[in-house]
Amino acid sequence: MKRVPVIAANWKMYKSKDEALEFIFKVNQAVPSNEVVESIVFPPAVFLNLLVKREGENLRIGAQNMHYADEGAFTGENSPMHVKTAGAEYVLVGHSERRIYYNEVSETVNLKLISAFRNDLIPILCVGETLEIKEEKRTQEFVNHQVEKALINVDKEYIPKLIVAYEPRWAIGTGKNATAKEASGVITHIREKIASLYSKELSEEVRIIYGGSVKPSNIEEILKEKEIDGALIGGAALDPENFIFFTQVAEKIKK
Numbered sequence: 001m002k003r004v005p006v007i008a009a010n011w012k013m014y015k016s017k018d019e020a021l022e023f024i025f026k027v028n029q030a031v032p033s034n035e036v037v038e039s040i041v042f043p044p045a046v047f048l049n050l051l052v053k054r055e056g057e058n059l060r061i062g063a064q065n066m067h068y069a070d071e072g073a074f075t076g077e078n079s080p081m082h083v084k085t086a087g088a089e090y091v092l093v094g095h096s097e098r099r100i101y102y103n104e105v106s107e108t109v110n111l112k113l114i115s116a117f118r119n120d121l122i123p124i125l126c127v128g129e130t131l132e133i134k135e136e137k138r139t140q141e142f143v144n145h146q147v148e149k150a151l152i153n154v155d156k157e158y159i160p161k162l163i164v165a166y167e168p169r170w171a172i173g174t175g176k177n178a179t180a181k182e183a184s185g186v187i188t189h190i191r192e193k194i195a196s197l198y199s200k201e202l203s204e205e206v207r208i209i210y211g212g213s214v215k216p217s218n219i220e221e222i223l224k225e226k227e228i229d230g231a232l233i234g235g236a237a238l239d240p241e242n243f244i245f246f247t248q249v250a251e252k253i254k255k
């Protein structure tokens with residue numbers, strides 16, 4: 001089954017307004033068409049509107065987080081409607097930094113996933129183990145459990161839209177990436193888990209990507225793995241030239 005590769009830049013809490021605009025200006029014309037590579041940028045929420053107005057045809061914009069409720073007394077939060085009307089088409093759900101610093105737990109991850117689908121946003125569900133769990137050789141058990149919990153009550157009609165990012169926590173921002181083979185192994189098992197929850201056919205439509213210290217020097221090796229459908233990149237994708245390079249490698253390898 002052919003799956004369109006995904007190259008996603010998670011800006012986290014970086015970039016000034018001018019830097020954000022400069023990035024979009026440089027990248028918009030340079031990335032491959034959306035049918036060939038889905039190129040997505042996740043800026044801080046306050047920039048969503050600004051960046052979408054400048055959007056060309058190819059670069060897509062997503063939110064780094066959202067609340068699961070449609071509205072409510074939740075000071076400081078953005079609803080799915082807010083991020084959607086600001087122009088987001090995608091949303092990161094369950095990023096490890098949200099899980100570590102903001103009390104994101106499997107129940108809220110699950111509610112956000114359901115809410116994203118209901119609001120016609122494409123979620124990138126982030127999963128990944130700590131170093132401790134890896135050393136205990138419990139990676140697969142842990143990651144499969146995260147996937148299973150996240151997908152509770154998610155209707156099968158939405159599964160083809162799902163994107164999962166396998167981001168081992170020990171690899172995020174550390175310069176230490178999982179080897180391509182390691183990542184591919186975990187991703188294969190995630191797909192099997194989704195097959196066991198839904199069906200093999202549906203599981204083959206899900207894009208499963210890798211994140212954690214992806215950089216220009218390792219992107220080729222990672223994307224050469226058939227099971228890895230793209231990358232979610234932090235630090236290295238803040239540079240527009242790098243981002244363009246990542247999309248070009250995806251276009252070349254996944255064609």
Ligand SMILES: O=C(CO)COP(=O)(O)O
Pocket residue numbers: 010095167171172173174175211212213214232233234235236
């Ligand atoms: O958290 C990440 C993407 O969501 C990965 O960050 P780094 O690429 O900086 O390791």
